[in-house]
Amino acid sequence: MKLGSWVKSNIEYGRDLVESGLEGASTVRKASFRDDEIAGEFSRAAEESLLPTLLGICIGAAAGYITDDRKSKRGALIGGVVGGAIGFTGGLAWGSRRVTGALAGGAIKKINAARDEHWLEKHPVVYG
Numbered sequence: 001m002k003l004g005s006w007v008k009s010n011i012e013y014g015r016d017l018v019e020s021g022l023e024g025a026s027t028v029r030k031a032s033f034r035d036d037e038i039a040g041e042f043s044r045a046a047e048e049s050l051l052p053t054l055l056g057i058c059i060g061a062a063a064g065y066i067t068d069d070r071k072s073k074r075g076a077l078i079g080g081v082v083g084g085a086i087g088f089t090g091g092l093a094w095g096s097r098r099v100t101g102a103l104a105g106g107a108i109k110k111i112n113a114a115r116d117e118h119w120l121e122k123h124p125v126v127y128g
Helices: 003-032 035-048 050-067 073-095 097-122
Strands: none
Touching: 003 097, 035 050, 035 073, 035 097, 050 073, 073 097
């Protein structure tokens, strides 16, 4: 197989996997959740992320200050920003795990079905 056709084939396969994942997540969203329910879930999760964000800022600032050779404010500031971002992201992910878990499960089912279909195209099963 030539490189150009191999790349084109893999790009098409990747696009099929992405489309399958989006379709699976969309199917679960439509079947299980109302739009205002999802928005409310993420809003609540963002509000509850305040404590992890503050902890991340404190730990990141302390780590940034300690690890900076010159003990400057710059290291503490960068560490605080990075720590706050990690804390907020973790808090948001944890707080919205019910919704994101359901959406991810639907996406994975459709992606696995697309992968199985692709494998059977490449390796046909002959009976008899």
